[in-house]
Amino acid sequence: MKTAKWITVIALAAVLLLLRPAAEAVTCSPLELSPCAAAITSAKTPPSGQCCQKLREQKPCLCGYLKNPTLRSFVSSPNAKKVSTKCNLPFPNC
Template identity: 35%
Template sequence: MAMRKEAVPVVAVMLMLVVLAPGKARAACEVTQLAVCASAILGGTKPSGECCGNLRAQQGCFCQYVKDPNYGHYVNSPHARETLQTCGIALPHC
């Protein structure tokens, strides 16, 4: 349960950043689509099929997220790397 309480502020911040982001960035990369991966990325739980599907759809955005100070530490975390591997997605090389 504690993990869920931690995930809520993270998801809220992600949503605010996407809403405030310029239109062009929002059209290409929707970080809100990764909210379903919060428990896997933050807590190391097994990612859902929806999470893996959304990660696949957002693959082209990974390097953008890595370079963003708001998301980089999540993308580079051990749990995020485990999540990508579990979903069969190659780790980004940025």
């Protein structure tokens, strides 16, 4: 009886794992944020939908960009923080 319960539990766990959406790996590339360049470099240009989408996709990479001396000023600028807010994406706290 106990064996049947364990087999049921294991089978159920296997099914749940198969039904769960697979996490997509993110390739960290600052070039992916190029649709945001105009919005980040100009306070007058709002972020496009594509910019917000790319920003969300690159979210796991933002702390790495902030640690990079070459990218830090671009990613942490006041305009970048405004773009993040307008895209409803919290600015990373690294």
